[in-house]
Amino acid sequence: MFNFFKLKNSIKKLKNSNSISWNVLSGPILLLMILSMMVLPLPPWILDLFFTFNIVLSIIIILVSMFNTTTLNFSSFPTVLLFSTLLRLGLNVASTRIILLEGHTGSGSAGNVIQSFGHFLVGGNFAIGMIVFVILVVINFMVITKGAGRVAEVGARFALDGMPGKQMAIDADLNAGLIGEAEAKKRRLEVACEADFYGSMDGASKFVRGDAIAGILIMIINIIGGLVVGVVQHGLSVKEAAEVYTLLTIGDGLVAQIPALVISTAAGVIVTRVTTKKNVGEQMISELFNNPQVILLSGLVLGILGLVPGMPNLVFLCFTGFLFLLSYYLYSTNINQSHFSFYEQFRKSKESFYLKEVSWDDVRLEDPIGIELGSSLIYIVDESKRNNLLIKIRGIRKKIAQKIGFLPPIVHIQNNHNLPNSCYKIFLKGIKIVKEYAFYDKLLAINTGNVKDILTEKIVKEPIFGMPACWIDHSLRIKAKNRGYSIIDPVSLVATHLNYIIKKNLHELFGRQEAQKLLDRVSKVAPKLVEEFIPNIITLTSFHKILKNLLVENVPIRDIITIIETIIENVNVQNNVKELTSYIRISLRKSILQRICKDEKNIQIRVLDIKLENILLQSIHPDSYIIEPGLADYLIKDLTRSILDKKIMSKNVILVVKHSLRSFLSNFLRPYFEDINVLSQLEIGDQKNIQIIDIIGSNLNKKK
Template identity: 45%
Template sequence: MNGFRVPAWLQKIGARGNALAAPILIILLLAMMILPLPAFALDLFFSFNIAMSVIVLLTALYTVKPLDFMAFPAVLLVTTMLRLSLNVASTRVVLTEGHTGGAAAGKVIEAFGHFLIGGNYTVGLVVFIILTIINFTVVTKGAGRIAEVGARFALDAMPGKQMAIDADLNAGLIGEEDAKRRRSEVSMEAEFYGAMDGASKYVRGDAVAGILVTVINVVGGLIVGMVQHDMAFGDAVKNYTLLAIGDGLVAQIPSLIISIAAGMVVSRVASDKDVGSQVVGQLFAKPEVLYITGGIIGGMGLIPGMPNLVFLLLGSTLFGGAYLLEKRRKNMPPEELQRAGGGAGPAGSPGGGAAAAATTPAEQEEATWQDVMPVDTLGLEVGYRLIPLVDKTQNGELLKRIKGIRKKFAQEVGFLAPPVHIRDNLELKPSAYRITLKGVEVGSGEAMNGQYLAINPGMASGTLPGLVTTDPAFGLPAIWIDAALKDDAQSMGYTVVDAGTVVATHLNHLITTHASELLGRMEVQALLDHLAKDAPKLVEDLVPKVVSLSTLQKVLQNLLQEGVHIRDMRTIIETLSEHAGSTNDPNDLTALVRVSLGRAIVQQLFPGTNELSVMTLDNRLERLLVQALNAGGDGTGIEPGLADTIVQQAANAAQQQEAMGLTPVLLVPGPLRTLLSRFLRRALPQLKVLSHSEIPESKTIRVTSLVGAN
């Protein structure tokens, strides 16, 4: 049986109805203010107003994020205008028909009036005023203040959130679509709090209007009743006070409910649970609290003159709830207990046992192999002010960026770097951090959490107030500035980044620089296992039949030391398989592999161009170096004076290349490449040395300077 399908014409009417809903609603509200309404229509609209307020409150209670109820500011405005329109319409009916009796303005107003007044007009008026004051001075005022502060903080946090999104996008953590969605959410969140700040003023004004309308109805009703309808003062007070208070109450109760809903939405803290789950899960999570409260309430029940039965019953209930909660916690897994907020507890509880174990003297325990802690390959230690950047419970952005760094490193370099172990170190300065490699510090710096680092790339104009420093990753001059100066710094040409980006960039730079040291035998074996999934025969024929694992590791480390990526493992293994029979020297094999990877090496250094602007050696210097290589075997025969000259002239030539925006590359004959690369690497790490055999035939060479010409 085919399911029921809505006809196309009916779908079009429904779509047009949704689009016309708002204009029709506004016209109805204006019509209610101008046109007289019968008593039945007032009953219908007042009932709808109460139902709408309950719907809004329940929706707010079950909302997880404020953006899940984005229409709330508009709902506040519409419901406020609905109540005011009903007040105007009911006032007209009260003043024109109030002399006929309590049912003149409908059954709803009459019922609410009788319910609140209860035969005593003074008590009814006082209770109505109290309800209005509670709504005006407590709920509405508090919600408005929270919305105002929330809007201010949301706007202040927008630049940082936008930069975090850009950093995640650049690090490869998220795609373009996710970045667009997150940017849209950040913008909508700021707009939401701003709209709530303004919409809360409508609710506050509605509370004031309710009091004024009620006073006008009472005073105006007395005048109309006694002057126009010749009613006695007692009868006029009875009729018009009943109608005025009933009218005000039937408007103020929905107003109070809407105000509570507004406070719920703007005062909740971001979480993946609704308000009810948060309150129950946190307020009644600790049995110790219930035990103590139950003891206090039970003790009060023993005092003579107190309502003993009520206090003792409530104290027993609290004791029973605490016992059941403690029993349930004992059966909970440790991970779930930690998420539930457990930990410390009385003796016999999981927390109490841990505390007892912690107090055992260390001298009574025998040393075991568990005391031998392995050294972390990569480590990041932070001062206490940087803990929010790496704390999961505080949504530390640096954790996500480190994951993105490892992923991007694996995609670009060709192997997976070890995980970064993060811990706090109280010996460091509060805003300091240090990066360790196999337990040894390889980099350190300071990052001012909450401030921005304005880096001068060399073209910035103007000065900024702040703490003068240097970029820890590349040594460029920089200044730590307040968030308010971010736009000014960018307009001056500074590169502005937050504290998390500073640490992440420094870590990424050091991981790339020390890539060869991160490639251990475990990583090489994992790399081979990964390649064997697609080419098992290729891997099987090479290791360990032709080349040992240690030799392969050394070749890959040699490539990484000079910044050559090892993504093309197929070409590397095929080259080793071809030449390993003639030589097993890792340096010779590295030179052969570099020739096979020549196209990739050149593309990495000169992306998107066919003309290679390089430096080269003067002919006389080239002959001297060849002689020194032949005499010393490894180049140790180079005279100290000649070595200093080579370093100085190479540094000057590299500086000229960088000034022209070119990559400093020295092109030399094949036999000299390894010698000069090792010799110049320590003094000029940015200089890359290529051999003629590594340049593809399709590329054009342009010599920009000669080293050793002077």
């Protein structure tokens, strides 16, 4: 009783569900129909319906494969191939049953479809029918299916081999801020689906090959079985039995093999197509009949053959004339398009150079950031390509805006014909910062220290950090990865170099205009806070200098509200820009420590010896960064010694000094130690997990 009520409730839920549709149940229903055909005897008219459905299904499959622009648009094709093969085999079993049971009654005993294919298509001659059937099977088995299977096998291998590289490219774009998490998940799913599709196609092609072999065996069994049944059971003569049963068998084989040939062709189209924005028909026509020279030469060759005696001259010469007309039409179309394009360019150039008066718009201002590219590198800014420099630069600017707190200026890119082909330059306010080389058609293999075997003797320096590297062809990518090299393409190289330059010069790129735009942005979030901030509390010039001081020491200005509130609270006590910057650093101490130490549990620091601190306090001038040469030399040498000795122990170089010394020592030491972080004791605060790993200047007395 319990099971009855449970079943009743399930049926009720199924009726009430809006998510169940006919396409959800189509697969199980089709499978049940195929099994029914194999087990239950079917009347001839139902068999006609199924054979017609099989033909229609094969036509739909090949049309879908022709009109799709990508293989993943028909990702269910391997499963469709399996079901269509099972459908044909089920029809073969059902037709074999009815042929052997009712074949003695005449050629129409197995239905009109089999009768039509057995009489109309082969003229009622079973010998011709058998030959046509064998030819169709050979074409399907030896040519189409074998070729499609080989292409699917190679495609599956390359898809699987390329998966790690595609996944790394997606991760790189995600880390660079070019795409979001949702887009990254979508791309990863596409890569996985592509690999699954080609892997499935590699196995699904065996269904068609097995179907072709089964068709030959079924034909032989039907002919032999028909002769035995007709002669022994129904008393037909050998000639009558051979004529009736063989024609029915040939008709049955043809009505199954023609859809099989169509579906095999669809499989070949799916695995051999190259993914473009066009379908297969548009792609073939646009590439075959696009060059007038090729059409003209083809017409000349055909015309010469048409003049040879004994050849079908009229047909050949008619096609020659058609090809000449087509070549003339294509040539005229291309000429008109080129003339129109030249006219448009000339018209625009006249407007820009002759019709316009000279104005202040012709004055060229220096770009904050600029890139000049050699001739061969201009292709890295091609917007039609998925991996181009413009997309990566947008990602760099977006990531800096999110992490640092202001939007860097637009990067101006131009082609410089005077540069070597593979050279690029990066400019900062018109000043050349770097000049390096990147080869567009190659990859840079970087030796990060884990290389097992050297790939080539032609070693160059990686342009950003100076690590040993070499330029390799794309064919050596997998080999280089296996040996431990880190691979980077030229687009990513230029983008990474630009990102490095921007991060090192953020304070140079942050101008008064950026400061004003930042205030405008804050006014939308906290209008009351900035209502009288400029100029009543502080001038825009002083505010700009404070933010630049923070950026010089790589302190993000994202928490701009805290910065403004700190200025408002302390401006009456101290209106000096340097001192206000120190107050802001104390307010931002937690974020500064988090940026430096990240997730480290212990903060490992270096401190100055008390005597050295006192000497420095007595010798430096408050408003200058001058220090006695001998003392400066000693400080640099001892700090260098400490960094080298404690390199393994401490990842980050943190020097904690008195608050009054912090600004001076930070500016003094930064040119010598690029990654040093000079913090004051007030910025450390009440942190409990501090570990002093070295005291700078502890041997000062010993030296004396």
